[in-house]
Amino acid sequence: MLPSPGPVRSAAMGFRLQLELGAARLAGALSRxxxxxxxxxxxxxxxxxxxxxxxxxxxxxxxxxxxxxxATNGKTTTTTMAAEILGxxxxxxxxxxGANLLSxxxxxxxxxxxxxxxxxxVDEGALPEALARTHPRVVTLANxxxxxxxxxxxxxxxxxxxxAAIAALPSDVALVxxxxxxxxxxLADERQQAVRYGLDDPRHARPSLQHAADSKYCVRxxxxxxxxxxxxxxxxxxxxxxxxxxxxxLDVAAREIELRGLWSSRFLLATPQGTQEIELALPGLYNVxxxxxxxxxxxxxxxxxxxxxxxxxxxxxxxxxxERVPVQGKSVVLLLIKNPAGANEVVxxxxxxxxxxxxxxxxxxxxxxxxxxxIWDVDFEPLLARVGHVVATGExxxxxGLRLVYGGLPPERLEVLPSLERAxxxxxxxxxxxxxxxxxxxxxxxxxxxxxxxxxxxxxxxWEERPA
Amino acid sequence: xxxxxxxxxPNYLNIYADRGNIAVLxxxxxxxxxxxxxxxxxxxxxxxxxxxxLLYIGGGQDREQALIAPxxxxxxxxxxxxxxxxxxxxAVCGGYQLLGRAYRGRDGSVMPGAGVFxxxxxxxxxxxxxxxxxxxxxxxxxxxxxxxFENHAGRTLLDPGATPLxxxxxxxxxxxxxxxxxxxxxxxxxxxxHGPLLPRNPWLADWLLSRALAHATAGAPPALAPLSxxxxxxxxxxxxxxxxxxxxxR
Numbered sequence: 001m002l003p004s005p006g007p008v009r010s011a012a013m014g015f016r017l018q019l020e021l022g023a024a025r026l027a028g029a030l031s032r033x034x035x036x037x038x039x040x041x042x043x044x045x046x047x048x049x050x051x052x053x054x055x056x057x058x059x060x061x062x063x064x065x066x067x068x069x070x071a072t073n074g075k076t077t078t079t080t081m082a083a084e085i086l087g088x089x090x091x092x093x094x095x096x097x098g099a100n101l102l103s104x105x106x107x108x109x110x111x112x113x114x115x116x117x118x119x120x121x122v123d124e125g126a127l128p129e130a131l132a133r134t135h136p137r138v139v140t141l142a143n144x145x146x147x148x149x150x151x152x153x154x155x156x157x158x159x160x161x162x163x164a165a166i167a168a169l170p171s172d173v174a175l176v177x178x179x180x181x182x183x184x185x186x187l188a189d190e191r192q193q194a195v196r197y198g199l200d201d202p203r204h205a206r207p208s209l210q211h212a213a214d215s216k217y218c219v220r221x222x223x224x225x226x227x228x229x230x231x232x233x234x235x236x237x238x239x240x241x242x243x244x245x246x247x248x249x250l251d252v253a254a255r256e257i258e259l260r261g262l263w264s265s266r267f268l269l270a271t272p273q274g275t276q277e278i279e280l281a282l283p284g285l286y287n288v289x290x291x292x293x294x295x296x297x298x299x300x301x302x303x304x305x306x307x308x309x310x311x312x313x314x315x316x317x318x319x320x321x322x323e324r325v326p327v328q329g330k331s332v333v334l335l336l337i338k339n340p341a342g343a344n345e346v347v348x349x350x351x352x353x354x355x356x357x358x359x360x361x362x363x364x365x366x367x368x369x370x371x372x373x374x375i376w377d378v379d380f381e382p383l384l385a386r387v388g389h390v391v392a393t394g395e396x397x398x399x400x401g402l403r404l405v406y407g408g409l410p411p412e413r414l415e416v417l418p419s420l421e422r423a424x425x426x427x428x429x430x431x432x433x434x435x436x437x438x439x440x441x442x443x444x445x446x447x448x449x450x451x452x453x454x455x456x457x458x459x460x461x462x463w464e465e466r467p468a
Numbered sequence: 469x470x471x472x473x474x475x476x477x478p479n480y481l482n483i484y485a486d487r488g489n490i491a492v493l494x495x496x497x498x499x500x501x502x503x504x505x506x507x508x509x510x511x512x513x514x515x516x517x518x519x520x521x522l523l524y525i526g527g528g529q530d531r532e533q534a535l536i537a538p539x540x541x542x543x544x545x546x547x548x549x550x551x552x553x554x555x556x557x558x559a560v561c562g563g564y565q566l567l568g569r570a571y572r573g574r575d576g577s578v579m580p581g582a583g584v585f586x587x588x589x590x591x592x593x594x595x596x597x598x599x600x601x602x603x604x605x606x607x608x609x610x611x612x613x614x615x616x617f618e619n620h621a622g623r624t625l626l627d628p629g630a631t632p633l634x635x636x637x638x639x640x641x642x643x644x645x646x647x648x649x650x651x652x653x654x655x656x657x658x659x660x661x662h663g664p665l666l667p668r669n670p671w672l673a674d675w676l677l678s679r680a681l682a683h684a685t686a687g688a689p690p691a692l693a694p695l696s697x698x699x700x701x702x703x704x705x706x707x708x709x710x711x712x713x714x715x716x717x718r
Contacts, residue, residue, distance in 0.1 A: 149619055155529060156531045217531070222531075370597075370598070370617070370714075371484075371617045373484045373617065375485070376488035395706070401703075402667045405699065406488070406491045406667060
């Protein structure tokens with residue numbers, strides 16, 4: 001099953017690569033010294049600019065090959081979980097801080113020279129080029145949702161590019177696909193080397209398809225799917241009554257799922273190797289999806305069930321996706337929101353214990369999406385009737401405030417404070433000692449809030465966090 | 469008094485937060501003491517031209533738009549009759565394109581539209597994406613600004629003499645070169661602007677409600693009681709500033 005390592009490059013090529021690597025690593029060290037950030041993307045950006053072919057050459061040197069993970073939602077968490085599992089027995093080159101363009105992969109390859117296995121999350125748009133350059137042995141495709149239309153374009157455009165790129169892969173490449181997503185599952189149709197994963201616990205299905213559900217119409221014939229269970233957006237157990245296209249049988253599944261509010265979850269992981277109970281220190285059904293995806297990638301790479309069990313139970317958080325930071329006898333819980341499907345799941349996680357105070361931060365930089373329409377597709381409504389106070393912040397705080405008021409939040413419970421720092425302090429001032437302040441930031445707002453917490457000595461910068 | 473809103477294909481055309489526009493119309497009607505009821509009109513369902521005071525059609529992905537296009541073309545007569553009766557209508561993005569005469573694809577294919585608006589849309593090579601600011605004069609002597617976001621590959625070419633919704637101050641507009649954005653026929657408005665459009669442009673929401681009330685009462689458009697709209701004004705200013713700083717350039 002393991003493809004043999006590729007041919008060794010010529011000595012001249014190797015010498016040139018050594019020079020480039022030296023320059024790239026120096027740039028990364030300078031960036032960190034200058035406190036410009038983690039220096040996570042600087043070496044790769046440089047290397048990528050000097051010689052894009054270096055990515056191919058470095059990837060080829062990894063004796064255990066490369067595994068790629070792409071999706072609209074959950075790729076950072078899934079990849080980090082897989083690193084926790086696989087890192088127990090192998091040295092990894094992986095892009096831990098979510099730098100998921102080709103330059104970020106180049107950086108991880110530079111930093112992880114001598115590693116056995118490459119494990120990379122990949123931006124949806126960058127997947128075709130990443131496939132062509134890294135020649136992965138395992139490719140994981142977890143989901144496709146509408147996301148930042150000004151940046152990625154329509155979902156169908158991304159799906160079409162994925163179809164072409166996946167069709168061009170050799171037949172010995174193993175595909176790991178979310179069987180619950182019709183478009184993604186269809187990509188592995190008739191593929192020999194495939195692991196199909198999903199959820200199997202209709203007690204956690206939504207009563208109806210959400211407003212922002214995307215792939216509601218059959219990928220084969222265009223008629224509406226009937227969902228025996230819809231778990232997250234359009235992910236679920238679907239069947240087209242007209243042509244019979246349906247969710248394929250699951251190779252790996254989560255069953256008997258138990259969600260414990262903002263704290264944790266538990267489920268039975270059913271695999272071809274057997275069934276294992278998993279205690280996950282992460283909340284929300286979407287993280288169960290991420291854990292099952294990580295387990296499936298790891299199985300495809302030959303990990304054992306005990307390794308998967310140990311890795312998943314040791315996992316606590318991926319960068320900025322879900323972090324709990326102690327602040328003055330209180331704690332700040334950061335939950336990233338970036339598109340309707342992801343934000344809906346965060347809202348659902350909060351529904352069982354609506355916090356008295358919420359800070360929601362909306363920025364509109366390129367990485368957040370310049371088009372802020374998407375906040376109207378998020379179902380904030382279940383929170384708005386019960387939350388005590390909301391502080392709307394970020395560059396588009398007013399727009400967010402309108403969304404909440406038109407969604408039913410009484411205006412007297414809303415405060416609009418565009419400054420993130422003032423909003424954070426205001427939120428902390430509103431919650432009682434010993435309790436939590438829940439903050440829902442978009443991507444650049446999350447980075448800015450983390451920077452504020454780092455400046456106050458409450459959080460370490462991400463490039464100093466423990467290695468895998 | 470009750471305002472009846474017909475929302476065309478809400479399960480297919482909803483990509484640019486169209487329900488935000490509906491939420492704004494609903495709340496602003498209620499705050500003035502009117503009832504507002506929204507009825508979904510799906511594929512295969514009859515559109516009765518006199519049954520609604522306001523029609524709404526949003527934007528969808530290409531796949532969903534192709535699924536409903538034949539059905540919309542079949543509703544052409546009913547839509548023409550509704551617009552002739554003075555029914556208010558707002559069409560956004562894909563809905564705006566589909567209500568024109570035709571959409572010409574890059575492969576030469578022609579998708580017929582409902583023909584309510586006097587325009588044709590031609591597929592372009594690049595998408596026109598960014599913040600937009602317009603000036604509009606829907607009533608003689610009453611100038612207003614509209615701020616929104618556009619994201620479209622189609623170039624919409626108005627027929628000579630057709631009335632645009634507004635003039636582009638910053639951004640691309642219908643085709644990136646004419647300086648015109650959107651289209652108006654009687655009380656029917658079409659536009660590429662989403663964001664969604666109405667929350668930060670409450671004057672336009674009120675214009676549509678007033679026209680809808682005129683249809684409901686068979687009278688003149690009433691003046692609506694002013695609302696505070698402070699947050700709306702702040703959101704508008706930020707959005708307009710975005711358009712000035714980073715809107716598309718012709």
